[in-house]
Amino acid sequence: MPSRELDEMDRYIIYRLQGDARSTSAAQIATDYGVSPSTVRNRIASLEADGVIRGSHLDVDYEVAGYQLFTLIFCTAPIPERERLAREALTVPGVVSARELMTGEENVHVVAVGRDGDDLSRIGRDLSALGLEIVEEELVHNEYTCPLHWFDETSDPAEASDTGAESESE
Structure with missing residues (x-):
């Protein structure tokens, strides 16, 4: 599949959804980015249709669930x-x-x-x-995982490595 050019808004949406897709709404992203919620929903649909976003995955702590x-x-x-x-x-x-x-x-x-x-x-x-x-x-x-910081145009990639990554104790 050919690569798709991502603009600043696409990268911002991906960055935010990578951080917490379950709790991050299109309305929140839209407010923070300064566009309408329908614009964000349309962009997400386009990113999904183009295969950039392939799904939303649940982060399970298997140890807590009994699979130590x-x-x-x-x-x-x-x-x-x-x-x-x-x-x-x-x-x-x-x-x-x-x-x-x-x-x-x-x-x-x-x-x-x-x-x-x-x-x-x-x-x-x-x-x-x-x-x-x-x-x-x-x-x-x-x-340990974290969103790809290069999708967040507002952060400096050199500083991004010092931010707190989410921990998944498994």
């Missing part, structure tokens, strides 16, 4: 099957994301959660049954 084991699983897939296997990994109960890498031997990264070691063992067996070779597994203590 948050694991990153490094896998190898044959290159012709890499995309299919990465997508099929999402069908394994406990897998919450899969990332397909273009280079390297460990070309599929899977994120999974479980209540105990038995859950993680089952997930590993299920991934292997799909055809993924598990190379390494790492338990994750915390993951």
Whole structure:
């Protein structure tokens, strides 16, 4: 898909929605940016139609929800099957994301959660049954995320790295 040129308003909308899409309304963004709410809603619809915004995802603290084991699983897939296997990994109960890498031997990264070691063992067996070779597994203590600061034209990217990133204890 060809890239889409983003203007200042597009970047501002994306920045605000990345920070908290659930609680940030088009009216709030419009007021802060100085345009009408319908303008913001139209821009969001356009960004979605063009594939820039692909969805709004819930940030779940799996540990609080009872899934205290948050694991990153490094896998190898044959290159012709890499995309299919990465997508099929999402069908394994406990897998919450899969990332397909273009280079390297460990070309599929899977994120999974479980209540105990038995859950993680089952997930590993299920991934292997799909055809993924598990190379390494790492338990994750915390993951930290933040909006891409370059979408916020009002901040200096050098200063942006010092702002508080949101913590997801998983």
